[in-house]
Amino acid sequence: MDYLKNLRPLHFFYLAALLVLFTLPLYAESGFVTGLMPEGMDGSALLHVMLMIFFFGYLSQSWNISGGFAGQLSLGHAAFFGLGAYTSSLLYVNFGISPWVGMLAGMAVAGTFGLLIGLVSFHYGLKGPFFALVTIAFAEILRLIIQHLAFTGGPMGILIPLMGDSWWEFQFLAKEPYYYIALFMMLISIAVVWVIANSRWGFYFRAIREDEDAAEAIGIDITRYKLLSVTLSAAMTGAAGTFYAQYTQYIVPDDLIIVAFSIEIVLRAIIGGAGTVMGPIVGSFIMTPLGEATRIIFEGGGAGISLVSLLQQEIPAGEKFSQYLDYLAAGGGGGLAIMLYGAVLIVVCIGMPRGVVPWLRRRFGRYA
Amino acid sequence: MLGVYMQSIISGLLIGGVYALIAVGLTLIFGVMKIINFAHGEFLMFGMYFAFFLSTLFGIDPYISAILALPLFLMFGWGIQALLVRPVLGAPDMIQILLTVGISLVLQNLALFFFSADFQSLNLGYSGLTFEFGPARVSYSRLFACVVALSVAGGLYLFLKKTDVGKALRACAEEREGALAVGIDVEKMYKVAFGLGIACVAIAGILMTPFFYTAPTVGVPFTLTAFVVVVLGGLGNIPGALVGGLIVGLVESLGEIMLPVASLKSLGTFIIFILILLLRPQGLFGQKLS
Numbered sequence: 001m002d003y004l005k006n007l008r009p010l011h012f013f014y015l016a017a018l019l020v021l022f023t024l025p026l027y028a029e030s031g032f033v034t035g036l037m038p039e040g041m042d043g044s045a046l047l048h049v050m051l052m053i054f055f056f057g058y059l060s061q062s063w064n065i066s067g068g069f070a071g072q073l074s075l076g077h078a079a080f081f082g083l084g085a086y087t088s089s090l091l092y093v094n095f096g097i098s099p100w101v102g103m104l105a106g107m108a109v110a111g112t113f114g115l116l117i118g119l120v121s122f123h124y125g126l127k128g129p130f131f132a133l134v135t136i137a138f139a140e141i142l143r144l145i146i147q148h149l150a151f152t153g154g155p156m157g158i159l160i161p162l163m164g165d166s167w168w169e170f171q172f173l174a175k176e177p178y179y180y181i182a183l184f185m186m187l188i189s190i191a192v193v194w195v196i197a198n199s200r201w202g203f204y205f206r207a208i209r210e211d212e213d214a215a216e217a218i219g220i221d222i223t224r225y226k227l228l229s230v231t232l233s234a235a236m237t238g239a240a241g242t243f244y245a246q247y248t249q250y251i252v253p254d255d256l257i258i259v260a261f262s263i264e265i266v267l268r269a270i271i272g273g274a275g276t277v278m279g280p281i282v283g284s285f286i287m288t289p290l291g292e293a294t295r296i297i298f299e300g301g302g303a304g305i306s307l308v309s310l311l312q313q314e315i316p317a318g319e320k321f322s323q324y325l326d327y328l329a330a331g332g333g334g335g336l337a338i339m340l341y342g343a344v345l346i347v348v349c350i351g352m353p354r355g356v357v358p359w360l361r362r363r364f365g366r367y368a
Numbered sequence: 369m370l371g372v373y374m375q376s377i378i379s380g381l382l383i384g385g386v387y388a389l390i391a392v393g394l395t396l397i398f399g400v401m402k403i404i405n406f407a408h409g410e411f412l413m414f415g416m417y418f419a420f421f422l423s424t425l426f427g428i429d430p431y432i433s434a435i436l437a438l439p440l441f442l443m444f445g446w447g448i449q450a451l452l453v454r455p456v457l458g459a460p461d462m463i464q465i466l467l468t469v470g471i472s473l474v475l476q477n478l479a480l481f482f483f484s485a486d487f488q489s490l491n492l493g494y495s496g497l498t499f500e501f502g503p504a505r506v507s508y509s510r511l512f513a514c515v516v517a518l519s520v521a522g523g524l525y526l527f528l529k530k531t532d533v534g535k536a537l538r539a540c541a542e543e544r545e546g547a548l549a550v551g552i553d554v555e556k557m558y559k560v561a562f563g564l565g566i567a568c569v570a571i572a573g574i575l576m577t578p579f580f581y582t583a584p585t586v587g588v589p590f591t592l593t594a595f596v597v598v599v600l601g602g603l604g605n606i607p608g609a610l611v612g613g614l615i616v617g618l619v620e621s622l623g624e625i626m627l628p629v630a631s632l633k634s635l636g637t638f639i640i641f642i643l644i645l646l647l648r649p650q651g652l653f654g655q656k657l658s
Contacts, residue, residue, distance in 0.1 A: 132404075338473055
């Protein structure tokens with residue numbers, strides 16, 4: 001019964017959070033919950049936001065293994081994500097193979113690609129910004145190739161046909177099953193990272209991150225452990241690709257395999273605290289709702305005025321300007337949501353470079 | 369057939385000159401501060417909008433805007449360095465990279481908000497003018513862009529070689545502690561370097577406005593291209609960036625006619641990028657990195 005004595009307020013918080021998350025779909029539509037939400041949102045929208053939090057939490061946690069713990073800054077994780085999505089979708093659309101099997105295949109493909117990038121980069125001793133650049137280049141090459149192959153659907157992508165409501169097909173008419181799948185994936189990723197963080201691997205990873213030469217000097221096979229971190233991280237990221245493909249039922253290379261998506265993944269880990277077990281999750285709980293909310297609030301966009309035609313109109317400058325102000329007031333050309341992301345990223349890099357979780361720990365550590 | 373290759377080589381070299389100026393800005397910033405500026409293309413985009421609006425609203429020619437841009441973007445870069453980049457100079461690589469990524473996101477979406485996602489292009493009297501050069505046709509505005517870009521880059525090189533400020537900048541690039549020890553205001557030099565780098569890329573963007581569209585995301589591929597050029601020439605190496613720019617321009621242009629699909633042209637560039645990163649991360653002309 002020793003572990004009972006070690007229970008801390010933080011553990012009760014986690015237990016309560018788990019309980020709420022597991023039961024949320026049961027009362028998401030209740031008057032109490034919908035009453036708390038902004039006008040025009042229903043229980044289904046709430047489940048969607050929660051599910052995106054889990055989804056990005058999972059992705060960011062996957063990145064955390066190589067990027068946070070082992071310190072290998074990849075800005076190409078969108079490639080692993082895309083490979084997972086494409087592998088399972090192609091297997092499903094062409095051969096009717098269950099996306100669950102496809103998910104494993106996608107993990108294998110993404111993991112292999114990660115291993116390959118790692119093998120090549122680490123063999124030639126690429127570090128820091130150089131490794132980041134090479135991951136971007138590999139992701140860009142992958143996107144170009146997928147865009148130009150016939151069997152991947154080229155730039156049009158793949159539309160996954162709706163085959164009905166079943167676990168085997170990984171397709172549901174309701175949000176709840178996706179909700180629980182995403183929740184489980186996130187919990188598994190937390191468990192994996194927790195185990196790694198408290199194991200020999202975790203110590204090796206951190207030693208490599210802090211000082212590669214010193215880590216090598218004390219006998220750590222640094223190439224081997226860097227490869228392990230990247231491969232595991234890539235494979236886990238691939239699984240999220242399958243989930244995304246099944247949830248949205250539509251994948252396009254220009255949405256998936258782009259630097260901006262890789263940044264979405266990294267952003268949450270950095271904000272929450274890269275190299276901590278709960279950092280990416282906390283980051284996702286902060287950034288995902290913020291992103292979704294700003295998207296809903298600001299993305300009205302444009303009010304039907306085109307800037308091109310406004311510039312060409314033969315009207316006095318004053319009137320032009322007032323029409324332009326109307327255009328801005330109606331949301332301009334959009335972009336406020338991502339602008340906010342960028343601003344938060346800048347503020348965190350300057351003011352809280354270690355992330356929210358280490359800050360909380362310093363501040364409130366004695367209560368936990 | 370020869371004509372097609374000739375045309376392709378000329379177009380490649382002409383755009384390569386512009387790439388060179390973009391990359392010179394990036395490599396100067398890296399050389400002096402050891403920071404890779406992921407927001408580089410966004411300053412190019414702002415340069416393009418600057419020229420676009422001056423021309424559309426006030427009828428100012430882009431080549432005049434290019435001159436106006438020098439002090440303006442120098443201050444812009446100076447300010448960004450002083451406000452945002454300086455606080456992370458001692459931070460890990462990851463934080464420095466993500467900071468510039470954050471700047472890039474903000475600038476890109478500021479442009480989206482204020483200028484909308486519409487593609488804008490300038491219709492100038494001379495935009496379509498060309499002359500015959502052997503079997504190839506050469507556009508005047510592209511030729512000007514290349515010549516002016518290379519001159520600006522050359523001017524910067526002379527500035528670094530001959531002036532006191534230039535020498536101080538090079539001292540910071542070589543040996544920060546040493547520069548501090550002999551009394552160089554390193555913090556100030558960082559601002560100068562960032563300002564000059566931003567001014568270079570903005571001018572490169574302005575030079576392209578007569579023949580290239582402007583949009584909030586126009587800078588993204590140029591940032592990647594600039595990385596390739598800079599890595600090819602050796603990070604921090606200005607003559608290297610010049611040669612690298614021309615090489616990348618050529619590779620892209622030839623790739624366009626030699627690869628089965630023209631839109632695959634950047635594939636060749638990225639493959640060169642990876643090969644160079646792996647085989648010669650110090651660049652074609654660089655000394656060995658420590």
